Amino acid sequence: METVEKKAHNHEEKHDHNHEKGHKHDHSQNHNHDGHNHGDSKSPVILFFIGLAAFGLALLIKEKNVMQSALFVGAMVSSGYHIIGEGIGDTIKNTIKNKRFSPNVHLLMTLAAIGAAIIGNFEEGALLIIIFAGAHFLEEYAEGRSKREITNLLKMNPTEARLIQPDGSTKTVDVSTLKIGDKLQVLNGDQIATDGVILSGMTSIDESSINGESIPREKTVGDNVFGSTINGSGVITMEVTKDSSDTVFAKIIQLVNQSQSNLSKTATKIQRIEPYYVTLVLVLVPIFIILAPTLFNWTWNQSFYRGMVFLISASPCALAASAIPATLSAISNLAKRGVLFKGGSYLSNLAEIKAVAFDKTGTLTKGKPSVTDFYFEMAEATDSEQGYMDIIVAMEKTANHPLANAILGKFNAENMLNIEVENKIGTGLIAEYEGATYQIGKPEIFENVDQSIQQHNQEYSNEGKTVVYFAKNKQVLGLIAMMDVPNENAIEVIRYLKSQNIHTTMITGDAELTGQAVGRIIGIDEVVGNVLPENKTQIVKEQQSRYGMTAMLGDGVNDAPALVTADIGVAMGDGTDIAIDVADAVLMKNDLTKFSYAHKTAKRLDQVVWQNIIFSMLIVATLVFLNSIGKMDITLGVLIHEGSTLLVILNGLRLLIPTKK
Template identity: 60%
Template sequence: MNPTEARLLNADGTTKIVPVDEVKVGDTLKVLNGDQIPTDGVILSGSTSVDESSINGESIPKEKNVGDEIYGSTINGSGTFTMTVTKDSSETVFSKILAMVNQSQKSLTKTATLIQTLEPKYVTLVLLLFPLVLLSGPYIFGWSWELSLYRSMVYLISVSPCALAASAVPTTLATISNLSKKGVLVKGGAYLSKLADLKAISFDKTGTLTNGKPVVTDYMFDKEADEKELIDIVVSMEKQSNHPLATAILNKFVQGRDLNLTVENEVGRGLSSVFKEDTYRIGKPTSFKVISMNYKQKEKQLSSEGKTVVYLGKNEHVIGMIALMDIPNQYAKDAVSYFKGAGLHTTMITGDAKLTGEAVGRVIGVDEVVANVMPEDKASIIQSQQKKYGSTGMLGDGINDAPALVTADVGVAMGDGTDVAMDVADLVLMKNDLSKLVYAHQLTKKMDKVTWQNIYFSMFVVIS
């Protein structure tokens, strides 16, 4: 998760690869295409697109130019740039994970904490009763001093608090250890009991329920057109583009040839190029005027499914279309189904448009979709759910999810998310695998059951 190396730019223009923890605020770094950005900073020269889905919840990469702020651990796109460092390495994701691991050893479940609170009082009471047990033998029951002392020692051993203490603490630590091996970091055992008692759970969309990266889901071209040639034209244009959706289109049409076209990026109109004396353009639907009813109907259908549509035009006549979408990840549907089956109310909270949010929500099967949400509104939504349903959990991955993660009874951060999200969350899923949260919920249910079994058995031993 955490970048380990950075390209330090020297005064003479040469670069030197150094460990990230040696980078200081004010240093100048060079970031190549595809690199993981080493730390927070500001771009000094160059332009690129950066995948910041873990920070702003947007699945489409964001264009960055001189003066723009960039964040450590985000992924650089196709451009190369230099940056000045604005954040020390002591604030890295990895250092915060270490802090969470240390915290988890100091915090126990509610039951274990209660036992640890009562234990000293219990021991004091047992010791105060010891002289009474010892003296009652000879003076009340007529035992010899030897027999009375023997039975008093048996009393001390049988009512020892060891069994009671061992009923909760080892169970909690074993659960934390088990979850750690499965890739779930827990800030403290107290949150394990809260996880088992949840009545509702809310999910951020981008990067939590979805993969966080758009892919081509549909495409169509005029029947009388040469589809192979059009794909070659599209690929040739997108290869020279910094368009946020270019990578998804190129990943789809890997069979396309590069025709070495000259491409112009027109603000508000998209990409345009000339091939065989015809002008081709790739742009958003509203930038075209000559559109057949067939394409209009198809675009309306795809948009209702939450997909982003771009048109391909030839001499300003639309002859093709491509639809893209940030699709649900492979674990989302099963995880939501499990929590619904366990009696929890499931909600998807997203800053995306209502149409997009509801389309994804239908696929995944959540009970409720709340769309067009600003980051500051997420916390109030969690508060309203706590009043309506009771104990509520929240899953998120970005800075925009942090207020909601803090407000929730149990905040769960995705491992590929931001350091802020992981800092304020109570649990961290290291591999963005929602099946691990299902496992954690099942294990905490078992933990509570085993803990109370141990308590009942230990008290039975003491009493008998």
């Protein structure tokens, strides 16, 4: 199997036009969630286990001697190699960058281990380092370091076009060679190579990759067409109006790439308090050592010993375990129920969302039209509704179109008729049967329509439904209304989000009227229609500005930029590969109720993490107090620390239990 990098490289060699005009896509970036670059990520892990082995060997030596101490020191240095490096190196780097002292917990752990070694307690120092290093690796595993690749998106970019030559013949050329003004031929089923305008011909075009609409749009002379969309059954000629790097689809790629370049991990609760906690401890330890002889009448040796106990007592073993086991448990809980999160921070941040933006088609709706209403008038006494249905089914069976599939899913024929049907672009389906001409098509192509039919058409259109007429000998006898109906779980999920005071918005490429109709059914707060991909991103940014932390749910290529821009991007499991690639979480089986379940679980996680933080800090405060009155030694301090760490981990494991719905 090719690696992602190799596939991306191969694609770039073949289609270097995608990298013109500043649109070069860098696949080499590694957006490491913890902000640290370890180089070869395997080396610290190998050194950790070498140190763990050294620690185990030291414990087998029953009497304290030089060999045992050397093994403990070796365990400390080997297991804590990257902890020590990050503790000292990142403190220096961040201090220079921020122009103020910016220590981290790694530095505190390094000093605590050195302090333990200075007073001869090598075992405790090594134990502290091993526990913290192990937790650190566990966090890296939980976060996943998943790269947001756009390789699949690039593969969807058109690569070839049929260029019309001066003599009228066509030549297949690379899209990168096209110039504005070139004329192209687009056969049925072809991918449209670039943005342009139709010069001749009529067709229907699947534009779902651009606007997310499930129903193809009919196009004729003068209409705009977009690169990457799929031509239907007609043949057209078009004129190129944009360079391949300036098309709507190219803008989608550019937006995703720019967003990826500026990714930043929202700090977890512990990371936010870390600098303050470490700075406080580093300030208090020397003050404690200096003042203790005066306050407690200790000798300088006693004061230094108690200072080291203080440093070790304040080491954040339980604090370090406050979030990771709980987050892993919550992620496991959700994974078993079809919700996959790509990092613990995304799940943690889900509890804090203030707004959710939904793509309509395929997310809030089923993604394909269904017949919602129909109305017939009998032309003759011998006509019947079932007779009309038999004819309609026979005609629609010849069409390969989402609307035809919707009609066939609703109507059942009692008599299987064998009718010759002609499919004319812009006219619809036409058939001859028993001396009469039957037609199914858009309302715009019919004249002299009865008032009752027009009233029904107006009623259904106002509800955002797509209407087709059924006519006999050019007399309209009925109409069929279709709509991409709401996902059966959408109403329940929107109701839950409202109960949590979370603002909900539906973003759709469909007409405003269609969006409003779906919005009314599911009870959503806000509907924004007629939206192109670049506007989706802007709408998400506006939501972030107005409400705060914002989640985005979508399933299509057109949703990718918005999914990346949102604080938390959630893809539907049946969606496109690129939507799943760039999202922070995936709802398998397109089950929207999993999103509300994930939010409830995230809120539980938030509560558990804060419980753990408060408990671990209370333990630290208790140990420091007992140490200050001479009632604490290193061994007891480490034991209480490890006991509190165990309790914190067990509390986190409660998140493996299913969340109440």
